[in-house]
Amino acid sequence: MPAITYPRLATAVLGLALAVPPAAWPQKPPEVPVFGSGATVVAVPVFVTDKSGKAAPGLTAADFEIEDQGKKVPLVAFQAIDAAGPAPAAQAGTLVQAAARRQFLLLFDLTFSTPTGIMRAREAAIGFVRDSLAPSDLAAAATFGQSGVQILVGFTTDRAQLGRAISSLGILETQRLRDPLSIAYDLGAPPQGPGVSSPPPEGRAGEMLEHLRVQALQLAKGEQALYRQRVDGFLAGFEDLALTLDSLQGRKQVILLSAGFDSSVLGGAQGQEAVEASRAVTEGRLWEVQSDRYFGDSVARDALDRLFQAMAASDTVIHSVDVTGLAAGGAVDEAVPGRVGQGRDTLAQFAANTGGRFIKDANDLAGGLAEVLDASRYYYVLAFEPLDPTKKLGRLRKLKVRVKRDGFEVSHRRGYVIPDPKREAPRVAAQLQAAEAITKGLSGGPIALRAVAVPYRDSKGRSVLPVILEVDGRSLLGGVTAKQLQLEVYGYALDAEGRIHDAFGLTPVLDLAAVKPALEATGLQVLSSFAVPEGAVDLRFVIREKASGRAGALRLPLEVPAFAPGKTVLSPPLLMDDPRARLVVPAASRSLPRLDIPFRLGDAPFTAEPLPTLRNGVARELCVIAWGGAKRYGTQSAFDVEAQLTDAAGGVRTLTLEGPPRVVEDADGLQRYVVTLAPKGVAAGRYALGVSFRDPVSGSATRSEIAVQVE
Numbered sequence: 001m002p003a004i005t006y007p008r009l010a011t012a013v014l015g016l017a018l019a020v021p022p023a024a025w026p027q028k029p030p031e032v033p034v035f036g037s038g039a040t041v042v043a044v045p046v047f048v049t050d051k052s053g054k055a056a057p058g059l060t061a062a063d064f065e066i067e068d069q070g071k072k073v074p075l076v077a078f079q080a081i082d083a084a085g086p087a088p089a090a091q092a093g094t095l096v097q098a099a100a101r102r103q104f105l106l107l108f109d110l111t112f113s114t115p116t117g118i119m120r121a122r123e124a125a126i127g128f129v130r131d132s133l134a135p136s137d138l139a140a141a142a143t144f145g146q147s148g149v150q151i152l153v154g155f156t157t158d159r160a161q162l163g164r165a166i167s168s169l170g171i172l173e174t175q176r177l178r179d180p181l182s183i184a185y186d187l188g189a190p191p192q193g194p195g196v197s198s199p200p201p202e203g204r205a206g207e208m209l210e211h212l213r214v215q216a217l218q219l220a221k222g223e224q225a226l227y228r229q230r231v232d233g234f235l236a237g238f239e240d241l242a243l244t245l246d247s248l249q250g251r252k253q254v255i256l257l258s259a260g261f262d263s264s265v266l267g268g269a270q271g272q273e274a275v276e277a278s279r280a281v282t283e284g285r286l287w288e289v290q291s292d293r294y295f296g297d298s299v300a301r302d303a304l305d306r307l308f309q310a311m312a313a314s315d316t317v318i319h320s321v322d323v324t325g326l327a328a329g330g331a332v333d334e335a336v337p338g339r340v341g342q343g344r345d346t347l348a349q350f351a352a353n354t355g356g357r358f359i360k361d362a363n364d365l366a367g368g369l370a371e372v373l374d375a376s377r378y379y380y381v382l383a384f385e386p387l388d389p390t391k392k393l394g395r396l397r398k399l400k401v402r403v404k405r406d407g408f409e410v411s412h413r414r415g416y417v418i419p420d421p422k423r424e425a426p427r428v429a430a431q432l433q434a435a436e437a438i439t440k441g442l443s444g445g446p447i448a449l450r451a452v453a454v455p456y457r458d459s460k461g462r463s464v465l466p467v468i469l470e471v472d473g474r475s476l477l478g479g480v481t482a483k484q485l486q487l488e489v490y491g492y493a494l495d496a497e498g499r500i501h502d503a504f505g506l507t508p509v510l511d512l513a514a515v516k517p518a519l520e521a522t523g524l525q526v527l528s529s530f531a532v533p534e535g536a537v538d539l540r541f542v543i544r545e546k547a548s549g550r551a552g553a554l555r556l557p558l559e560v561p562a563f564a565p566g567k568t569v570l571s572p573p574l575l576m577d578d579p580r581a582r583l584v585v586p587a588a589s590r591s592l593p594r595l596d597i598p599f600r601l602g603d604a605p606f607t608a609e610p611l612p613t614l615r616n617g618v619a620r621e622l623c624v625i626a627w628g629g630a631k632r633y634g635t636q637s638a639f640d641v642e643a644q645l646t647d648a649a650g651g652v653r654t655l656t657l658e659g660p661p662r663v664v665e666d667a668d669g670l671q672r673y674v675v676t677l678a679p680k681g682v683a684a685g686r687y688a689l690g691v692s693f694r695d696p697v698s699g700s701a702t703r704s705e706i707a708v709q710v711e
Contacts, residue, residue: 041076042068042386043099045251045315046401047379047411053371056408057082057378064380067400068387077383083134084377097440098249100381102137103155105245108169109258109323110145111230112343117323118169121257125166128369129159135498138439141165144258148237154435155248156183157498177590180490180505181435187503187590231261235303239310246314246417247429248436253376255369256320256350260343308353313396315413317356319372320347355411386418393418430549434542437553438492447543447552448472450610452706454571454625456529457563458596459668463534465493465560466597469526469541470610471552473519476543477512478550485510486546489587493530494538501537502530504589518583525584525607527599531591534562563627570704571598571625573643573675573691575612579605598625601664601672613709614689619658619678624691624704626671639693643677645710646688655679682710 046064048056061078081100106125108118125141133139138155139162152165165185177188245252311318322344344360351358357375359368382401396415403410436442451469458464469491476485489506506526510519530539537560544551561569584607588595599606601623614620643655658676665671675691689708694701 041383042416043077043249043381043383044399044401044412044416045081045099045379045381047251047376048403049375049409049411051407053375055375055378059380059403059405061382063404064382065402065404066382066384067398067402068384069397070400071387073384073387075382075384077381079381081379081381082377083136083373083379086136097442098436101250101440102134102376103248103250103252104133104137104139105155105252105254106139106141106166107149107241107254107256107258108141108143109234109256110143110169111234112261113257113259113323117259118257121321121323122166122169125255125257126163129162129166132369132373133159134373143169144234144237148233149241151182153179153185154182154432155439156500157439157494158184158500160499161185179500179503181431181438181503183435183439183492184500184503187500227262232303234261235307239303239307242307242310242314242316244428244432245316246310247432249440250315251376251413252314252316253356253372254316254318255372256318256347257323258320258343258347259322259324260320260345260347262342263346263349264342304349304353311354312414313417316354317411318350318354319356319369320351320358321368322347322358322360386416389418430544430546434488434490434544434551437542437551438490438540441538441540441555442553443555445552446475446478446550447545448475449541449543449552449554451539451541451554451556452572452574452608452610453539453556453558454574454598455560455563455569455627456571456598456625457627457668457670458529458592462531463560463563464529464592464596465532465537465539466529466599467491467527467539468599468608468610469528469554471524471526471543473521473523475552476524476545477516477519478545478548480512480545480548482547483512485512488542488544488546489526490542491526491528491530491587491589492540493532493589494540495533496536496538501532502589502591504528504587506585506587508585510583515583522582525582526587527584527595527597527607528587528589529592529595529597530589532560534560536560567628568693568695568700568702569627570691570693570702571623572704572706573689574599574606574608574623574625574706575614575708576606576608576621576623579607582607598666598668598670600666601674602666611707611709612689613711614677614679614682615711616679616682619676621674621676622691624673624675624693626673626693627669628671638695639673640696641673641675642692642694643675644690644692645679645682645708646690647685653682679710684711685709 044066048059050056057080059080061075064075064078066073066075079100083102106129108121108125110118113121129139138157139159140155141152141162143150143152150170152168152170153161156162161184168185176186179185179187241254310316324344347360348358350356357369357372386397394417396417398415399413401410401412437445449469449471451467453465453467456464456466469489486509487507489504489508491504492500493502494500510524512519530537537558539556539558541554541556542551543553561567563569586595599608606623608623612620639661641657641661643657645653645655647653655677658678662674663671664674673693687708687710688705690703690705692701692703
């Protein structure tokens with residue numbers, strides 16, 4: 001199903017000029033493969049290395065050949081990526097945005113590692129996040145313990161939140177403000193500047209180390225059967241992780257920080273044969289090892305085969321890091337009963353069988369992973385239309401990519417799955433997809449969204465951004481026959497560095513018997529407000545209908561102006577509507593539990609449309625909220641106000657106002673300018689409605705705009 005989206009112009013630029021000129025309005029919506037049940041296009045990240053193992057830049061679409069289920073298919077899109085450069089912009093297509101970001105999951109194994117090894121791995125990982133990741137990279141952190149894989153923070157651009165998660169490893173921290181989509185570790189902590197938070201004070205670090213020691217001793221108690229159970233749980237947990245990551249677009253690179261487990265427990269080779277096999281594995285001579293002899297237990301071999309197949313199907317690779325090399329030679333004083341130091345061969349197997357790198361004796365994690373970053377710096381996203389997209393739903397479809405030139409090695413996912421719309425996506429997968437849309441800044445999906453935001457100073461003098469998020473009612477209903485509509489709505493405010501400043505999560509349940517007519521007529525509006533800094537702000541929204549899994553996403557980049565003395569700040573022109581005639585749901589954010597919103601004229605509230613409609617010959621009132629420092633003008637306008645329509649070709653038409661503007665004072669110190677206009681003889685179509693305020697004394701002018709539809 002093609003995505004429905006609206007141009008960036010649907011959000012007014014706050015008090016300045018257009019961020020996107022009318023001529024740049026998109027002519028068709030981008031594809032969003034993560035939403036909907038029908039996969040019309042498949043995007044495949046392809047990593048190409050030369051004979052020395054370095055990433056190969058400079059290839060073109062003509063250099064590639066792709067087979068879907070054994071048959072050649074043409075490319076419908078191609079993008080060369082440099083991970084050290086900026087993230088793919090929206091103009092590159094949502095499909096490319098979803099698949100063309102490097103994604104690293106730092107996974108700390110607490111079951112087969114020494115406490116000292118984990119503590120030093122933690123320090124090294126913080127340095128890796130701080131110093132080595134490219135600005136466009138996404139990273140996540142997780143632990144593997146007695147309860148399996150625990151995601152501390154999902155794939156995020158917020159390095160400070162990632163640093164907090166790695167610093168704590170989820171240990172000893174019981175009070176933190178949880179993020180609804182887990183892309184922030186603690187929303188209660190203030191956003192930090194560039195860089196990553198430092199580890200906790202030594203007192204807390206010592207407490208964490210002692211906690212890890214106790215856990216390691218508890219795990220070490222027992223004999224062979226218990227150790228085997230731990231190994232089985234480890235393999236099963238990893239397979240579950242691979243299946244979960246399959247819901248995300250693009251390649252996932254797991255950095256496994258572990259000491260590995262002793263392969264002999266699986267009943268394989270013994271004595272000198274085991275020694276020779278282990279040496280061959282760790283040195284990369286896998287062809288000398290017979291897997292049926294090395295892992296003698298057929299159950300163990302089956303578990304490993306399922307794990308490696310799941311990794312391949314989900315386009316996930318494992319880069320294994322031997323943390324015994326990080327533990328100062330094993331740190332005898334920290335040793336615990338067990339098989340520490342005998343797991344390097346299994347770590348090497350994980351890396352070799354998933355296409356990753358094995359980093360042994362790595363006292364410098366950043367240096368050890370440099371080859372991983374270099375090998376994946378340059379890569380390519382190939383997109384094609386699948387053969388017979390209505391068949392083999394929910395089953396793995398084989399995929400093969402070749403480079404027509406000699407001397408290159410290709411790494412890509414071995415297959416893909418077109419979701420079966422009759423099967424409900426697992427809760428974790430749905431949450432990951434919603435988080436993916438937020439972190440990658442996607443827009444589109446079968447549920448159409450629009451939004452308008454207003455710069456505002458609240459009663460405490462804070463810079464906040466009230467937002468009206470509008471959900472198209474017809475696309476939201478989408479053939480729903482149930483009596484209730486269960487929704488998940490998420491909104492986030494990020495700055496230019498990708499740091500999360502505020503967020504909200506909402507799970508309303510709508511009784512369709514009562515609200516369906518209103519939904520069909522005017523849709524659903526979600527009213528919220530974010531605490532944000534001045535400057536560049538990136539608002540991102542996701543809505544999901546739980547029963548069908550249908551979803552929609554919207555990204556709104558905008559600039560929040562400074563409220564400086566003597567400066568005029570204008571809201572977008574807000575074409576007012578009666579909120580009693582609409583279905584409006586409030587959503588308080590984490591930082592602003594009490595909604596303080598400016599949509600009012602005295603005691604009378606109003607709502608506004610993100611993409612309002614003007615009809616020829618029909619008068620409509622619009623409101624512009626103005627902040628002018630210490631100036632107060634009473635009920636008469638101190639500005640000369642002019643309204644214009646600009647078409648996609650740049651043509652400008654001035655509108656005649658129905659009388660002078662009316663000024664409404666408010667206790668918040670902002671004036672509401674109410675203007676009545678009625679277009680006449682204007683051709684139907686999409687326009688930018690601009691309202692200019694000119695000071696007749698100084699001659700200075702301020703302008704704000706919003707997209708409108710004229711009928």
